[in-house]
Structure formats: structure tokens, C-alpha cells
Amino acid sequence: MSKQIKRLDRVIIRFAGDSGDGMQLTGDRFTQESATFGNDLSTLPNFPAEIRAPQGTLPGVSSFQVHFADHDILTPGDAPDVLVAMNPAALRANLGDLPRGATIVVDTHDFTTRNLTKAGYAANPLEDETLSEYAVHALDLTGMTVEAVKEFGLSRKDSARAKNMFALGLLSWLYGRPIESTVTFLQKRFAKVPDLRDANITAFKAGWNFGETTETFVVSYEVKPAPMPTGTYRNITGNLALAYGLIAGSVQSGLRLFLGSYPITPASDILHELSKHKAFGVTTFQAEDEIAGIGAAIGASFSGSLGVTSTSGPGIALKSESIGLAVMTELPLLVIDVQRGGPSTGLPTKTEQADLLQAMFGRNGEAPVPIVAPRSPGDCFDTALEAVRIAVTYRTPVMLLSDGYLANGSEPWRVPELSELPEIDPAFAKEPNHGVVSLRDGSTDARSTNGRGAADGSSANGRGAADGSSANGRGATAEKREFWPYLRDEQTLARPWAIPGTPGLEHRIGGLEKGDGHGNISYDPANHDFMVRTRAAKVERIAESLPPLDVDDPEGLAKVLVLGWGSTYGPIGAGVRRVRRAGYHVAQVHLRHLNPFPRDLGEILKRYDKVLIPEMNLGQLAMLVRARYLVDAVGYNHVRGLPLKAAELAEAIGNLVADAEGIDVDLTGDPDTVNATTGRNES
Amino acid sequence: MSATDLPLPVTRSGIELVPPLEEGQTQTGKDFTSDQEVRWCPGCGDYAVLKAVQGFLPDLGLRRENIVFVSGIGCSSRFPYYLETYGMHSIHGRAPSIATGIATSREDLSVWVVTGDGDALSIGGNHLIHALRRNVNLTILLFNNRIYGLTKGQYSPTSETGKITKSTPMGSLDHPFNPVSLALGAEGTFVARTIDSDRRHLTSVLSAAAAHRGTSLVEIYQNCPIFNDGAFDAVKSPATRDEAIIGLEHGQPIRFGTDGFRGLVRDPATGGVKIVDVGDGPGQVSPDALLVHDAHNPDPTTAFAISRLTDAGRLHQAPIGIFRQVSRPTYDDLARDQIAHAAAAVSGSKTERLAALIGGGDTWTVA
């Protein structure tokens, strides 16, 4: 039977089922198939914090949304065009997100009175008007799966468990996905259990064939590959890209990687991944608690490794005092916060960006810490490398703020050539850097190898003997060379990193205030003032090494600027595109560096009449920007545990454009605006 | 690969991989003395320990730059500043975790932790027991003065119940920890107790601790003349110490008291040990029947029973010496072995392998 093939430019599919139904795997396989096919894509896994919430209930529903297209896309999509629902709870939990006219593929097998009641349905929605506005394919997926695999003699339970592969096969047919990679994947995954391997492959192929032969589906769809810059691509999640970025940072700096970590959602995958790469000299230490995780990382950094600790918001709270120690001892250290909903335990599996101010200020005393944030799953790689560069160059802890959406979401990632990666020089101290010269008249004079940069706007009195002056002409007789651990590099203000095992550089550091230069304990008021300012100035100096910001304002006519950071990049970009397509002007800037801010940010902000800052928090970047630049930035804030929605964001941008330009803004002028039947509601 | 496939380097000494001094080079205590002024109160027991450590370090024959002292917070935690080695005066309670990172990332360092009863047993209790359980190759000197000194005299987790301090005017309610019992409970592989003022004993215990591969915990009874003076007089004063100190020496019957009139035997009634009078008289026990101390016994039960003879209240009696000294693979050696195994199983430079790693998985090419 030959079937009609219809071409679409993009589709959003959501696979939903019980936590035990294997929806994450199903979504992941569909994504891999689409990636290999060459579509651009973006994914959004969504699962409960409980490992196996009660079966068949709403809290137990797990879903995976994948958006794939023949062009460059930025988000996993606001609303699915297709919902695959494996039970009544999955249908009920997701129906509200579907636009009218969306397609629903539903497994009827579990629509029993008992399961309907568990899901909160008084009547069977397949039999009343509930779904009348949708294109529904009600199929006994489980029944067909059990039938297809009966030759393998599995228990009924095991047979039925292959239903996710049947569904995957059917959807793969419907959207013309290549199936070889999934077959290979199943062969590998179940290599040790031939029965399960064969049953899963059979169910997968049966699903495909069902689509091909049955008359339920008269059309199949085609989404052509997206044009992308040349190169080798792979699909990658944020946590994987982050782990790879850390390994790359280790290779590029020649420093051994040491991860001290305590398991926590959604950061644990970084620990899991790095623990597989011991061949790179990576040490992973699963500590007794969050504090020991960072403590061991600080110890490793002190001894010359690249110390890293990974966690989520609650873990950062526990690590605060130790981060302060790393600030005081000025040791390179990476602190990775994969943010989740808070406060307290909050929403462990949901995304949020509400740790920015914690990263910025969550320590006692003036304890400045550089902060970087990736914008997409693939960008986690580059951002990790950038964090390593800053930590090593400036001898400082660096905070990297990822989030649950980036961690688990995925996108096609162009694999970089190694020649594109930065070289990072640890520049360990090898020699004493300070000389005390005995003079003929019996007095002494001090001389430092490194000049010392002064902190902004302060002078320090009584900062110890050495003040950077050179020996004068009174005739030096002998010079005793010493090592001063707090003598700074003039340009970066970084202190020397002298690691144990280096003769002649024995020194002691710690949490007590250091005397400028010599680094001995100092309670001197002027010295403390100087050191506080110097630590702040050092972090500020990082801005000198940053490239100019990329201002996306195609015609230079925009009056409204949308400023974002982190994972909101996708929704903001998609929202901006919608506004532009409707014929309006808007500019976009996205920050990777949150502390220090890039030097040109202030000037850029002043170029625009209105600044909108969308964030998955209640306005944390907005607070920093308003305080720093005295700009009347407006927030757009949601904390729903999910990425911002592009359509709603476009609305907010449109309103601000209307306000700024004194015009009426009508986004329905966007040729690409909501059209539920084609699913063209999103870029 | 299971853990049992790994070669277990358990017979190494604690400092075997640390580079020694060059032939003919020597060191003295002065080489380990930094230029920093020592700032403990006059008469503080910490001075004696510092002197003993400065005097003992040259005996190790190690390069000074390969020795690291890490401390937490408290009076004793100032220790690293006074030693001309690498050092870190860290934050309260966390020294064992920092030292774990140092020891695990560098096999060529001799790593020491200096801590106190508050630092190690209160705020840092978790790190202490986990270091002991993992058996990381480090030596922990636990200065026990049974009081908080630096914060000016509150009771500590080793203070006797009922102690009147600034924070407990009606007497403390807490039952104290016995650090040795705690360390044995955490399956520490080297657990010892010594006294600040007994330089000979202190030095001999330090040597054994440094030579031990794994976490060595040395509890040092340390007098704080300002806030808890005389807490250890029973074991220090010539008049009482023979009765008070139950000396432990591996392979020797446990016998103490004036003229050795007392000793230890197993107590069938409790399963523990008890103190008996030694002699031929009625109710006395013959010297041959005394318990012979076996620090190398893999089962810590007897060592634990002996540790219970320490007074929990005001100290009148305490076993002193090495309670336990057994071999168990160390965490840091095993971690390095795993890395070495993994590295031996691959070929190509790190750069080549990095390119293969990031370019692996299901890839596709856009031309």
C-alpha cells in the first residue's frame, strides 16, 4: 500500500508514560534517530523526583519532549504537536499542553476503570467528548506488543514492557526516521539477555510495520535535514558536554583533573561520566558530604591538580564556607552548580535559575567569585573550558551555573577540532620571587620579582617591609631569595601557584587574612582593606580578557534590548525571532560572564530605551544590572520548573516594543504564528 | 575488573613514595622551624608537641618540600604556620577532607593533619570517621585538651559530663567521646594515644604513625593551662602516673602500676577486659595469665575493650600506646591504581584520546 508523504518543517513530539514505562529511553532514541538524520533538534526530559512514583498516578508520569526541524531551532517547543500517551495518567497530565488539532497516539490497554480512577477520570476520555478536538489514534499498543513478541516465551510482564519500543517504531515510521541506530543500540544494551534483546527489536520493528501496513495512518511525514555549518556532529546533553569540557580543560592545561563530589540531582551525571575516564588521569572522589567534596578538591588544587566540585543549589549552600577558603587562599577551583528548583530541597528534577545571587554573594565577608553560565547543552563544553581558563589564570574559584534543563536536555553539537580549544598555562611557580638584599650600610632593602598591581582606588599603609622598591645604589652585598605567596602578577593580579614538592617555596596559606605580598597572617586594618579591594580588583581584571559582547540587532533600529543569561537563551532567541518576523525591531544580548560583567555591557545597555531581562527566577540578574548600571531594566520571570515559553516571551517583548516605540504591536503578523493544525507555533 | 584484581600495596611504608633527602644531606629541627612567632599561651601543651615534631621530622629523612601539614580551626590548628613545610590552615573541621584531596592526588607527599577535640570530633566528626574508614595515607594528630580553647573555654565533645564552663554554668549534659574508641569503631588501621609532655613516647608513636601506610590517628593528651589545667595530671604527675597509665606495647603482657602490680586479663563475664592484681596471692593473677597486647590483631574487639578503660569522667586512668596497627589497602593507593590500570589499557596520547572521546558516540557529518 503506498501512502502519502507530507512535508513538515518541524514537529514537536512528547512521549509520556509511567515512570517505569521507559519514556526517557524512548525519547532519547527518537532524538538520536533524528540527530543522525540531520535535523536540528532540542529536547526536554521531564520526570518525577521519585524513582518509581505509584504506578498509573499523575505524579508518576514521566515525559520526554523532542522538537526537530529542517532549520535551526532554539527550544524544545512550547506545545507538542503529537502526544504519545501510554496510560490514562499520561494523557491527563499532558492534555492541557496540547493545542487544538494536535495528534494523540494513545495506548488503550490501560484504560481500565481502576486506572482511569487512579488518573482522576470519572469516565473514559476515549469514549466521550474529551478528545473531540484532537486527531486521536487509540491503539492497543500493549496488546500488539505482547502478540508480536510471544515467540520469545517471555513473561507477560516482560513482553508488555517492550511496548515503548513498539511505540517508538510506530513514531519512527510516521516521521521517516532511520531505524538502524536503534537496532544497534538494542543489540548492545541487551547483549547479555538475548530474549529481551530479540523481543525489543521485534517490538520496535512491529511498531514500524504496523504504521506501514495499517490503514489507521494514511499519511506519513517528512522533516528534511536542517542546513548546518559543516563539521562532525553528535547529539549531546549538557551534563555530558560539561564533563567533556572538564576533561578538555585538564588536557589543555596539562593539569590532572580531580572531582570531589557528593551525589545530587541533577548534577550526578557529571560524577558518573568523569568516573569513566580514569585513563585521562581523572580522579573522582565520592565524598561523605558536600563539604568534603569541595574540601578534597581544594586539597587537590593546593597540590597542583585541577580541583572541581559539582553539585546543585543545596550543595552550594553547604560548600559556602569552603568557597570562601578558596577565595582567601586564591587557589584555582571549579564549583559547578546544576541549578534546580528551590529553596531547600525544592524541585529536585525541575529547572530554575535562582542560584545566581547565591553564587554572587552567598558567602561571609567580601568574597568575590567569577561566575560563568552556559546557554545551551552543547555550550556547556565551551563554558567549562572558559571556567578552567579563568580559574587557572586568575588563581580563583569559579562558579559555573548550569541548570536542570541544560543538564538533561540535548541538541546537536558540532564537535570542535582540538586546535580550536584554548591553551591554558598553569605557570607553576618554580623559583623564589622576592629578594631581601643586605646593604653595605647594614640596612636591608626588599626587591620583588613581580611588580604588584594596586587595588582600585586604595593605598595601603604598613603593608609589611616590601613595597616593590628596587635596591638602590647603596651597594648590594648579598641577596637572600624568598618565596612570597601573595606577590601578584601585575596584569592579572593573580598570586603564584607553588605546589608541594617545589624546593625552596615552602609556604603556609589558610583562611586568616594574609599580609600583602608575604602572605603571613595579618590583622592590620589597612592591610585588610587593601586585600579586600585587591581580591575584588582581581576578579574585575578578568573582564579585560573577555571578548566584546555579541549584540544581535540586525538593523540597529531596535529600542528594546532583551538581556539574558544561561539556559533562557533558546526561548529568548525564539521569542525575539517571532517579534522580528511580525515586523518589529528588538535586540538581544546573552551573557556568559555574570561576574565580572563584560566591560562593554554598561555602554550597550544605555543604547536602548527599554531593557527586558527574562529569567527563571524573580529577577536576580535584573537586580545586579539595575544596581550596577542604574538601568531601569524590566523583568520577565517564571519559576514553574520548566523553560520559559517562547510564545509568552514574544508577547512580553511585543508589549515592551509597543511601549518603547509608541506603536501597536500585533504578533499575529508573524507568518509563523500559532497554527495548531500544522504545529507551526514555535521557532 | 573487581577490586580484588588490584595488586594491593599494603606492605609499603607510609612514606615509601616520598622522595628522601639526597645522600649526605642532613636536617635538624631548625630546618623545620618557620620564621613565624609562636603564639600559644605560656605553658600550653602545644609547645611541647611542636618541639617534639620539629625534632622528629628530620628523622624521617624526607625532603622538606614534600611534607604538608593541614589543620582546621582551634589553638592547635596554628601548628602549620610554625613549620617550614608546605601547609594549610583551613576551616573548622575540614582538614581531613582537604588532606584526603592532597594525599589522593599526590603519592609523593607526606601528609599530616593537626586537629583538636572540637575540630575533629565535633564540627569535623564526619570527615574524621570517613578518613579512617577509607584509610587514606595520612597521619592525624588529635590534640585533646578536653575543652574549647580558642573560643575561650566552653566544654568540648571530650569534656567530662557535668563540666562547669561558660556555656554550661550548671554543668554540661553531654556524654563525652573517647577518641580512641571512636577511631577503632570507624575501623581505623592505626590508633594510638600519647601525652604532650612525654617526648620520648610521643616521638616513638609519631615514628610508628608516619611509617604506617593508611590513616594513623594519634590522640595526644594536651594540657590547656588556661581553661582546663590539670586535666591530665593523673597520667603526667610522677606521683600518680605509674598507677594511671596502662602502657600498651605490642607483644608484651599488659602490666602496669607501681612495681607492675596490676595487669589486664580478659573478662569472661563481660566479654571485655578487666584490671587485676598481679601476684600469687589469693584473688591475684599470675603474670603468665595476663593479656598480651596484640596491636596487629585484625579484629579490633580487644583493642576496643582496652580503650574502654579510659575514664570518661575526670581522668584517673588511661591506656597509653598503640592500640591498633593493621594493614589494609589505602584509598589513595587504590585510586591511583585504578587510574594506572585504566591508563595502561588505552593507547595514544591524551590529545588523540580527547579527540576520539568528544567525537565519539553516534555522529554524522555535514559537508
Ligand code: SF4
Ligand atoms: S587556650 Fe589553652 S590550648 Fe589554647 S593556646 Fe592557650 S593554653 Fe593552649
